[in-house]
Amino acid sequence: MAEHKIQLDDQHISCQPDESILNALLREKVDISYGCQQGVCQSCMMRSLDSPPPSESQNGLTDQLKEQNYFLACLCYPQQTMRIGRRDHTDFITHGTVSTKKNLNSETILLTLDIDDPLNYYAGQFVNLQREDGLIRSYSIANNSIHSKQLTFHIRRLPGGQFSEWAHQELKLGDRIALSEPQGLCYYQADNLEQPLLLIGTGSGLAPLAGIISEALHQGHTGDISLYHGSRDETGLYWVEEMQELTNKHTNFHYTPCISKGEPPRHIAAGRANDVAFKALTDLKGYRIYLCGHPDMVNSSKRQAFMNGASLSDIYADAFHVVSNSSE
Ligand SMILES: Cc1cc2nc3c(=O)[nH]c(=O)nc-3n(C[C@H](O)[C@H](O)[C@H](O)COP(=O)(O)OP(=O)(O)OC[C@H]3O[C@@H](n4cnc5c(N)ncnc54)[C@H](O)[C@@H]3O)c2cc1C
The missing domain is CATH 2.40.30.10 (Translation factors)
Structure with missing residues (x-):
């Protein structure tokens, strides 16, 4: 890769080899919105004003945005000089x-x-x-x-x-x-009410899963719904009583809180949520899987769910990309 010039308004900036447009703009202290820096949140979307941007910088955009030469600055490694514009918000x-x-x-x-x-x-x-x-x-x-x-x-x-x-x-x-606008492909669809659901989340990864469970129960989902929520220790768990109450109301809802460090009390499982889940549910053929939380957990669980028989098209995931090194 070679160095290329990018022009934003009347500012000319050199984008170094292996440097994304977002990083070049941030290096030059350009005031630009961004979030996850992983191509997920789409906060750093910009528009190429002279030529189509590299196709990989348009991953996840709608066809309409692609045709209009919008791209994600965090995924864009220029292959030529580019004149770019901000997206209005x-x-x-x-x-x-x-x-x-x-x-x-x-x-x-x-x-x-x-x-x-x-x-x-x-x-x-x-x-x-x-x-x-x-x-x-x-x-x-x-x-x-x-x-x-x-x-x-x-x-x-x-x-x-x-x-x-x-x-x-x-x-x-x-x-x-x-x-x-709401975004993301990790969501519940009431298209197969009998399909068993497995949901695994760590930390605040419970948030989207709680929404999915509430929606599924509201829609009259009849298949088993198994939630594994994990944290390092008991203080990192939440909504334990609320989820346990839900299991009393809905016989198809199963809830397993997990902690990965220390000796758990009787109602909590020992181990990482994904390990506990895959040990309990060894045959995931026909399941729909939802994985939310730390990217390491999400990536290894995708592999394990597939190895346990889940179809890749039935695995939905939201990795909460942050710079932090903590794993749960
Ligand atoms: C699709 C999606 C959904 C999400 N949903 C949720 C959700 O429901 N709940 C939730 O809590 N989070 C969620 N997140 C994560 C959320 O978007 C934020 O990334 C998170 O809250 C951290 O943002 P922040 O601004 O507080 O931290 P940031 O300022 O972005 O920093 C993140 C971490 O990196 C450290 N850090 C920052 N800069 C440096 C540096 N230069 N050197 C070393 N360390 C540094 C900080 O101390 C901090 O620990 C989601 C993320 C995605 C992509």
């Missing part, structure tokens, strides 16, 4: 007002936003939340799609994390946040 389609903020455990809050305009979404999808100063992060919707004017989120505090620390420490009732 019409994708932040509504605002929400904080109406509930409470602790789920010592590191996770539940946040409810009352939305100005109802959002159409599938349970399990995520939205990008934007702070007033432009900082954007993705968070999964934790309730089912009936609550289109009131969305809940589970936000885990990452020490030193810009958005999560702010949400925990400074965000207060009545504050306003902008929301993007």
Whole structure:
């Protein structure tokens, strides 16, 4: 790869070999929105104004956006000189007002936003939340799609994390946040109510799974729904009683909280959630699988689910990409 010039407005920037456009812009301190830096949240979408961008920088975009030469700056390694433009932020389609903020455990809050305009979404999808100063992060919707004017989120505090620390420490009732269109392919569809579902999540990866479970039960799903929620220790789990209550109400719902360190109490399984799940469910033929949380867990679970007989087209995953090194 060679060095290429990129032009944004009247600024000319050199993009080094093996450097993404996003990194080149950040190096030059250009004020640009971005989030996961992994091609998932689409916050850094830009438009090529002179030529089609490299095809791999358009991964996950709709055909319409591709045709209009939109691309993700974090995935774009220029192969020639490019003139690029910012995307206007019409994708932040509504605002929400904080109406509930409470602790789920010592590191996770539940946040409810009352939305100005109802959002159409599938349970399990995520939205990008934007702070007033432009900082954007993705968070999964934790309730089912009936609550289109009131969305809940589970936000885990990452020490030193810009958005999560702010949400925990400074965000207060009545504050306003902008929301993007709902995104993501890890969602529930009521197209086969008898299909058994396996859901594995770590930490705040419970958020989209809680939305999916609530939607499935609301839609009258009759197949078994097995949830494995994992954390390092008991203090990292939450909604244990609520999930146990749900098992009393729905005979097809099964819940296994797991901790990977130390001796667990009787109602909690010992081990990582994915290990416990795959040991218990060795034949996953015909299952639909949902995996949410740390990217390492999601990637190894995809492989294991496939090895246990699940079809790749039935495995849905949301990896919560963050810079942090913690594994659960
Ligand atoms: C599709 C999707 C859905 C998601 N859903 C959820 C959800 O439901 N709940 C949830 O809690 N999270 C979710 N996330 C993760 C979320 O988007 C954020 O990434 C997360 O909250 C951290 O953001 P932050 O701004 O607080 O941390 P950041 O500021 O982005 O930093 C992340 C971590 O890296 C460390 N760090 C930052 N910069 C450096 C550096 N230069 N050197 C070393 N360490 C550094 C920080 O200390 C912190 O621990 C989701 C992510 C995706 C992609």
